[in-house]
Amino acid sequence: xxxxxxxxxxxxxxxxxxxxxxxxxxxxxxxxxxxxxxxxxxxxxxxxxxxxxxxxxxxxxxxxxxxxxxxxxxxxxxxxxxxxxxxxxxxxxxxxxxxxxxxxxxxxxxxxxxxxxxxxxxxxxxxxxxxxxxxxxxxxxxxxxxxxxxxxxxxxxxxxxxxxxxxxxxxxxxxxxxxxxxxxx
Numbered sequence: 710x711x712x713x714x715x716x717x718x719x720x721x722x723x724x725x726x727x728x729x730x731x732x733x734x735x736x737x738x739x740x741x742x743x744x745x746x747x748x749x750x751x752x753x754x755x756x757x758x759x760x761x762x763x764x765x766x767x768x769x770x771x772x773x774x775x776x777x778x779x780x781x782x783x784x785x786x787x788x789x790x791x792x793x794x795x796x797x798x799x800x801x802x803x804x805x806x807x808x809x810x811x812x813x814x815x816x817x818x819x820x821x822x823x824x825x826x827x828x829x830x831x832x833x834x835x836x837x838x839x840x841x842x843x844x845x846x847x848x849x850x851x852x853x854x855x856x857x858x859x860x861x862x863x864x865x866x867x868x869x870x871x872x873x874x875x876x877x878x879x880x881x882x883x884x885x886x887x888x889x890x891x892x893x894x
Contacts, residue, residue, distance in 0.1 A: 718752045719745065760826075761833065796823070816845030853877050861886035862893065 719727070723745055732738035759768070772792070796819065800807060803818040823843045831838050850856070856868060857877035862885075864872075869886055872878040878886075 718748050723748075760829070765834075799823070815847040815849065820845050862889035866890070 723741060726732070726738070726741050727745070732741065799822055800816075800819050803822070806812065806818045807815055820843045823845075824841045827841045827843070828838065831841070850868075853872055853875045854877060856864065857872055861869065861872075861878065861882060864886070866887065869878070869883055873880065873883045
């Protein structure tokens with residue numbers, strides 16, 4: 710990656726911080742978190758401008774040209790894997806509304822945002838539409854911390870993956886449970 714692209718939303722130092730490299734100085738750490746928040750907020754306006762104004766062929770090239778980012782020495786993350794972070798961020802931004810116990814439909818706020826985004830994209834593409842309907846169904850489960858206390862081999866592979874992603878179990882525990890599940894079948 711060219712040097713001028715290293716500092717996209719985050720500087721390399723900010724990436725290092727978010728990946729666990731701490732600070733000895735509390736004020737420097739606080740300032741880094743503040744700068745990350747400022748850059749994130751500014752980037753949302755940039756994304757809106759790009760989505761509205763960047764020529765579509767440039768948008769296509771940005772996401773079809775192969776590029777990988779090294780997130781740990783020797784570990785490359787393909788660009789396509791990072792795109793799912795967009796709806797993840799959207800849900801996290803609206804998490805208070807989404808997770809409100811009085812809300813009968815978890816995911817409703819994200820549905821509205823995705824519908825609005827698709828409507829704007831269709832207009833940009835010069836397409837008319839009768840309706841855009843996005844339905845998100847979330848069937849809530851047990852908190853992951855509680856789930857990690859269960860007999861791991863009795864859990865679905867999807868639940869094991871969730872526990873692993875949340876660092877509630879180690880990769881060794883995941884492997885052991887997966888092996889035991891396959892032996893029990």
